[in-house]
Amino acid sequence: MSEGPSSTVDAVLFDFGGVITESPFESFNRYEDRIGVPRDTIRQINATNPDTNAWARLERSEVSVDEFAVLFEAEAADRGFEVSGSQVLACLSGGLRPQMVRALEILVERVPVGCITNNVRSGHGAGMARDAATAAAVADVMKLFGVVIESSVVGLRKPDPRIYELACSELGIDPVRTAYLDDLGINCKPAAAMGMKAIKVTDPDAALRELSTLVGFDLR
Numbered sequence: 001m002s003e004g005p006s007s008t009v010d011a012v013l014f015d016f017g018g019v020i021t022e023s024p025f026e027s028f029n030r031y032e033d034r035i036g037v038p039r040d041t042i043r044q045i046n047a048t049n050p051d052t053n054a055w056a057r058l059e060r061s062e063v064s065v066d067e068f069a070v071l072f073e074a075e076a077a078d079r080g081f082e083v084s085g086s087q088v089l090a091c092l093s094g095g096l097r098p099q100m101v102r103a104l105e106i107l108v109e110r111v112p113v114g115c116i117t118n119n120v121r122s123g124h125g126a127g128m129a130r131d132a133a134t135a136a137a138v139a140d141v142m143k144l145f146g147v148v149i150e151s152s153v154v155g156l157r158k159p160d161p162r163i164y165e166l167a168c169s170e171l172g173i174d175p176v177r178t179a180y181l182d183d184l185g186i187n188c189k190p191a192a193a194m195g196m197k198a199i200k201v202t203d204p205d206a207a208l209r210e211l212s213t214l215v216g217f218d219l220r
Contacts, residue, residue: 007216009197011173012107013164016117018183019201020101020141022094031091037081042088045075054085058120059151065089065121089120096137103208103219104144111215114147114171116164118157118187147171158187164194179214181207 054071069085076083151157180191188198201207
């Protein structure tokens, strides 16, 4: 397999939630609206003590789902809010983005492609789907990746540089010749520091145009 004639990268690493699937932040906002707490409350809780809070510990599988719910609800209560930890987890599974799936199908025919995902042992499979049908669709997409690195399995989570190093090692790729896509800037920074071409995904179509330029072929 070879990259395009004008490529600057010959391997691609993807985040999953918020990149291949719709962002869970939209689901968080809908839940916050429903229970009457300010928008982005959940994100703010998860951004406080980001290496040791309930969310971080769950993504490294240091606590169970039930333990997470208790810890997260306590963190919310410290801010004066009543938020259900189990309902927060139910917000995690977004729908697949067809244009991203199509781009992935094109990429895997030509370059090594892997996935690094901060996930939890909740729902169905690595994509944390909430129902069997969605889980089956996500599983088909997951099969396209040469390597899938899950925080809940390896005990590391982004933005820890070691999880990026692990993905590159397992896929046998050079970070300097690799593109990395994530919807969070904090997770793009370690990839960029390793020499990867980091793309923050806010508009999926714009991200794919940028990635097309990097790999040297059209991803539509």
